[in-house]
Amino acid sequence: MDTSPHFRLRSGNAHETLIAMLAYLTRIT
Numbered sequence: 001m002d003t004s005p006h007f008r009l010r011s012g013n014a015h016e017t018l019i020a021m022l023a024y025l026t027r028i029t
Helices: 014-028
Strands: none
Touching: none
């Protein structure tokens, strides 16, 4: 799995980061 720093938690945006990570994982699958 790619562990790019794109998904590091931004200030209070954990939910948005999670959505982005899920979208990313869906694309590479």
